[in-house]
Amino acid sequence: MSEPRKLLQGSTGDWEVVVGLEVHAQVSSKSKLFSGASAEYGAGPNEHVSLVDAAMPGMLPVINKYCVEQAIRTGLGLNAKINTWSRFDRKNYFYPDLPQGYQISQYKDPIVGEGEIEVELDGGEMITVGIERLHLEQDAGKSIHDLSPNESYVDLNRSGVALMEIVSKPDMRSAEEGAAYFSKIRTIVRYLGTCDGNMEEGSMRADVNVSVCRAGNYDKFRESGDFKFLGTRTETKNVNSIRFTRQVIDYEARRQIEILENGGIIDQETLLFDPATGQTRTMRSKEDAHDYRYFPDPDLLPLEFDQAWVEEIRATLPELPDAKKHRFMDEYGLSPYDALVLAADKQKAAYFEEVAKGGDGKLAANWVTGDLFGALNKADKDIADSPISADQLGRLIVLIKDKTISGKIAKDVFALMFDGSEAGDPADIVEKRGLKQVTDTGAIEKVIDDIIAANPKQVEQVKEKPKTMGWFVGQVMKEMQGKANPQAVNEILKKKLGL
Numbered sequence: 001m002s003e004p005r006k007l008l009q010g011s012t013g014d015w016e017v018v019v020g021l022e023v024h025a026q027v028s029s030k031s032k033l034f035s036g037a038s039a040e041y042g043a044g045p046n047e048h049v050s051l052v053d054a055a056m057p058g059m060l061p062v063i064n065k066y067c068v069e070q071a072i073r074t075g076l077g078l079n080a081k082i083n084t085w086s087r088f089d090r091k092n093y094f095y096p097d098l099p100q101g102y103q104i105s106q107y108k109d110p111i112v113g114e115g116e117i118e119v120e121l122d123g124g125e126m127i128t129v130g131i132e133r134l135h136l137e138q139d140a141g142k143s144i145h146d147l148s149p150n151e152s153y154v155d156l157n158r159s160g161v162a163l164m165e166i167v168s169k170p171d172m173r174s175a176e177e178g179a180a181y182f183s184k185i186r187t188i189v190r191y192l193g194t195c196d197g198n199m200e201e202g203s204m205r206a207d208v209n210v211s212v213c214r215a216g217n218y219d220k221f222r223e224s225g226d227f228k229f230l231g232t233r234t235e236t237k238n239v240n241s242i243r244f245t246r247q248v249i250d251y252e253a254r255r256q257i258e259i260l261e262n263g264g265i266i267d268q269e270t271l272l273f274d275p276a277t278g279q280t281r282t283m284r285s286k287e288d289a290h291d292y293r294y295f296p297d298p299d300l301l302p303l304e305f306d307q308a309w310v311e312e313i314r315a316t317l318p319e320l321p322d323a324k325k326h327r328f329m330d331e332y333g334l335s336p337y338d339a340l341v342l343a344a345d346k347q348k349a350a351y352f353e354e355v356a357k358g359g360d361g362k363l364a365a366n367w368v369t370g371d372l373f374g375a376l377n378k379a380d381k382d383i384a385d386s387p388i389s390a391d392q393l394g395r396l397i398v399l400i401k402d403k404t405i406s407g408k409i410a411k412d413v414f415a416l417m418f419d420g421s422e423a424g425d426p427a428d429i430v431e432k433r434g435l436k437q438v439t440d441t442g443a444i445e446k447v448i449d450d451i452i453a454a455n456p457k458q459v460e461q462v463k464e465k466p467k468t469m470g471w472f473v474g475q476v477m478k479e480m481q482g483k484a485n486p487q488a489v490n491e492i493l494k495k496k497l498g499l
């Protein structure tokens, strides 16, 4: 089917890398999946724990309709099948931060089935990644081992918080693809508002599955659907950044190739990534589904809703990044790259569109992605805290377009507004500071005459080397404080110098 991409060379031949991600995205909701306790981040230990979350005997879970709605929204955003009948199962295991002794998850019948998303890579190349499923489940609490030398603590604030687990097909073929996919999922959920995507606060993390196989075997897998053609995978748990995802895939692929080339076998293991060393290490040997003895949770009825509700939710979906990107290209004539950069973030996209109202989308995109993002970056500021509003930048661009000011003066005005020395309408700033472009050719001619008269040596030189005319342009601009219309200056200079 597909060409084997990005082969890795070993000492005994070429290898292909295969990657599948399970992304855990915390549902943005006020309360937990099965209890009314707050799901907010940052409370003191065990402050957000209801009797249900602490698994007190006899407590019963009650499904949070809002979380269900968010899962459906996300499913729609992943172009996936929404299952109007799904079921919650108990995934049984013992862990000190799991007071129930099981996690309520979805096993055979998830709320969202197969889907597909487009992912763009750095060079602009597009790949399609299949979604296997999305299911709802509750998070566990947190064990804390580093507060005391001889005791461990448990914080149940996260216990019961709603997670969406988004499982990809093993469709990614390199570290770059895995990272780009993770990033795209983050963009989509942030657009939808179903997860804040905040990786530092643990709202989003991924289990990264990696295997390697001999070149050509991946295509056999795609043709037959038979996993026997793929190598044994390892699963690195809780990777909480896109950069780490890239590192895990790179590291694991090389580690596995080395083992295989030395005649070893890959254990199906669960690993942890250590950012300090950039390496993975064994956490435990992998469990199989039967180890969890999944069974339908008798405390919960199957989750059933009608298609009409799904359609209602579909009608409220915002324009998603892919659609927006294509519209930016069509409507404003942006390059795929600029369109992508601007559409990838809802706020940036909205800012850009406001700026573009002035009528020149391309110029607006240049200013937003170039000058503005550059300045924000340097000041370590977010677009939300931009000292220059979209309306102001839009007005500034109109002044360039109608030739009130030159691009060079516009940059000065931009800097004045950015550092706070000026505020308000750029037209007023230009007026007040007397920055209007001089298009009056008489005024420009006079300055040029003076400069020519005062610099006979340069005049002689420019006749032999016309390239040195730039020096005259510079002198005129300096004299006129950058306000002369550059085109007029060039024309008059050429005429007067006989070039």
Ligand code: ADP
Pocket (backbone or CB within 6 Å): 018, 019, 020, 021, 022, 167, 168, 169, 170, 171, 209, 210, 211, 227, 230, 231, 232, 233, 235
């Ligand atoms: P589990 O819960 O056991 O980890 P899931 O079905 O939830 O299983 O997730 C398995 C993940 O691993 C999926 O993203 C899938 O695409 C990926 N995967 C399965 N087999 C391979 C493989 N051989 N190489 C890489 N990824 C794989």
Ligand code: MG
Pocket (backbone or CB within 6 Å): 022, 207, 235
């Ligand atoms: Mg898993």
